Amino acid sequence: MNTRFSEIAHWFQTLTPESLERVGEIYAQEAVFVDPFNQLTGLASVRAVYQHMFDTLKQPRFVVTTTVESERHGFMTWDFLFECRGQAQQISGCTQFELNDQGLIILHRDYWDAAQQVYEKIPLLGAVIRMIRRKLSLPTTA
Secondary structure (H helix, E strand, C coil): CCHHHHHHHHHHHCCCCCHHHHHHHCEEEEEEEECCCCEEECHHHHHHHHHHHHHHCEEEEEEEEEEEECCCEEEEEEEEEEEECCEEEEEEEEEEEEECCCCCEEEEEEECCHHHHCHHHCHHHHHHHHHHHHHHCCCCCC
């Protein structure tokens, strides 16, 4: 594994409210952060996303499961574990990274299924999404 991507993976797995002070050692000032809910630019915005995570979720943490990288590009699969309203939750996804010449993240793009992993868990909305998913999926044969 590329040493820099190893450091980035370690930062994610050990992320705490206190380690957010080191976000400038991981992300560039002009970093772009994209996930199913956000499209932000700038180090302060990236830091705010993580701070919001710690403010709204109980015991959030990332478990990195795989990394694939080239010189300045990488992908990391992960499980995001947290507690919400007294229930343990897990979101599995992948992040695309692009690094600048200094090895800082200039692009962070998350890929994960918000419909299945979040919206389907909301009582009324979930029922509608599950119905749509059944209608659009390939029928199973017995």
